[in-house]
Amino acid sequence: MLIKHGLNCGFGAKKNCIFMLASSAVLRRQQLVIRCLGVGGYSDHNTNTNQKIMQGIRFMSGASLEADAENVVRAITPTLDPNRHKGQAGKIAVIGGCREYTGAPYFAAISALKIGADLSHVFCTKDAASVIKSYSPELIVHPILEESYSVRDEDKSFISEMVLGEVDKWMERFDCLVVGPGLGRDPFLLDCVSKIIKHVRQFNVPIVIDGDGLFLITNCLDLVSGYPLAVLTPNINEYKRLVQKVLSCEVNDEDAHEQLLSLAKRIGGVTILRKGKSDLISDGETVESVSIYGSPRRCGGQGDILSGSVAVFLSWARHVITSENLSISSKNPTMLGCIAGSTLMRKAASFAFENKKRSTLTTDIIECLGRSLQDICPVP
Numbered sequence: 001m002l003i004k005h006g007l008n009c010g011f012g013a014k015k016n017c018i019f020m021l022a023s024s025a026v027l028r029r030q031q032l033v034i035r036c037l038g039v040g041g042y043s044d045h046n047t048n049t050n051q052k053i054m055q056g057i058r059f060m061s062g063a064s065l066e067a068d069a070e071n072v073v074r075a076i077t078p079t080l081d082p083n084r085h086k087g088q089a090g091k092i093a094v095i096g097g098c099r100e101y102t103g104a105p106y107f108a109a110i111s112a113l114k115i116g117a118d119l120s121h122v123f124c125t126k127d128a129a130s131v132i133k134s135y136s137p138e139l140i141v142h143p144i145l146e147e148s149y150s151v152r153d154e155d156k157s158f159i160s161e162m163v164l165g166e167v168d169k170w171m172e173r174f175d176c177l178v179v180g181p182g183l184g185r186d187p188f189l190l191d192c193v194s195k196i197i198k199h200v201r202q203f204n205v206p207i208v209i210d211g212d213g214l215f216l217i218t219n220c221l222d223l224v225s226g227y228p229l230a231v232l233t234p235n236i237n238e239y240k241r242l243v244q245k246v247l248s249c250e251v252n253d254e255d256a257h258e259q260l261l262s263l264a265k266r267i268g269g270v271t272i273l274r275k276g277k278s279d280l281i282s283d284g285e286t287v288e289s290v291s292i293y294g295s296p297r298r299c300g301g302q303g304d305i306l307s308g309s310v311a312v313f314l315s316w317a318r319h320v321i322t323s324e325n326l327s328i329s330s331k332n333p334t335m336l337g338c339i340a341g342s343t344l345m346r347k348a349a350s351f352a353f354e355n356k357k358r359s360t361l362t363t364d365i366i367e368c369l370g371r372s373l374q375d376i377c378p379v380p
């Protein structure tokens, strides 16, 4: 495993690495904790001391370890077993899709299928449903959500009950829900989705919250607070809004790991995947990062692929953890799902870019998901 922030060196080179960081605030705190731990010097010959130092550094700064990313993917991806029946490799549902956005829920839902889920559903507004269906016959699309413009005030509570009733028929069956890609911000619709989230929590179904779902939960943190099966996947803006709301401060990139750690902790141990040049992931206990090379193209929709990917891997990780001995250290399925989802998305983006360069689009990346997974865990 590599240690980030310039500390990814062997112990022989540690002195140099540490001195390179001497001016940073992070290192000053790290040195302080090393002194507090009573660890003297940086002897290359004393492995115990070195380990203590590294543990101290990690503990104090929340410095992340670069995840053993491809091994995580291998450890949780199920084998293709002819004895399995449809549904056992995962049933995913995306809640999103409104008048403006039909691409985002499609990207999330189709990515889940391309990675290996058996069934992928989309719960969206009536306007969005036929459009999404027309993109792909593979998706199961439920036109059940309503926006304010299509509902009279006096009908709202009745419609809300109906939406919940429809969703209720299905929710228990899903292995993971993705809430938010292309959901929009209509207040009535968001109110219905809040009810769905509260309901789904009772069944212990994992929830990945992205896009407008993050807008919703940032304004109503109780929806996810204290739910260990919740994963938030904020982009730069969404992360900024979360930090401002929860920590009442601005994003601090110098202390990125510590800030992410406290944010996850403050929201009661949810897992947060902060998207960016490197993806940083924390459940409030540890921080890991995935920095494998992705793509320099920033076309819209890549975050939607990620949310669908995380949903599938999180479902698989939960299954492996409950049924087998996992050969990797982390046992938190949400962390594993994020690491694997991020790895696959970034690898697919790099393959797509290799091929399409400046014209790389989200659909091109989706087409590379299969090749990326095959590259990491080949099917004969």
Ligand SMILES: NC(=O)C1=CN([C@@H]2O[C@H](COP(=O)(O)OP(=O)(O)OC[C@H]3O[C@@H](n4cnc5c(N)ncnc54)[C@H](OP(=O)(O)O)[C@@H]3O)[C@@H](O)[C@H]2O)[C@@H](O)CC1
Residues within 6 Å of the ligand: 100, 101, 102, 103, 104, 105, 180, 181, 182, 183, 184, 210, 211, 212, 235, 236, 237, 238, 300, 301, 303, 304
């Ligand atoms: N095809 C579809 O259907 C897609 C639909 N999508 C859906 O759209 C909904 C809203 O999601 P979102 O991501 O557009 O909202 P948010 O993050 O608030 O950004 C708003 C604005 O912030 C800016 N900005 C962005 N990044 C920045 C940066 N790094 N640094 C600085 N500024 C940055 C940028 O504005 P600019 O100022 O550059 O004009 C950006 O336009 C949500 O439901 C999502 O799922 C998407 O998934 C895409 C594919």
Ligand SMILES: Nc1ncnc2c1ncn2[C@@H]1O[C@H](COP(=O)(O)OP(=O)(O)OP(=O)(O)O)[C@@H](O)[C@H]1O
Residues within 6 Å of the ligand: 211, 234, 235, 236, 275, 276, 277, 278, 279, 294, 295, 296, 298, 299, 300, 301, 302, 303, 304, 305, 306, 342, 345, 346
């Ligand atoms: N600067 C970057 N360099 C490399 N990869 C990046 C960079 N920024 C984001 N990514 C990757 O792209 C993926 C999507 O992140 P992004 O920040 O674009 O999400 P988003 O804004 O929510 O996307 P969407 O347009 O789907 O809403 C993530 O998996 C992340 O790893």
Ligand SMILES: [Mg+2]
Residues within 6 Å of the ligand: 210, 211, 235, 303, 304
């Ligand atoms: Mg997004």
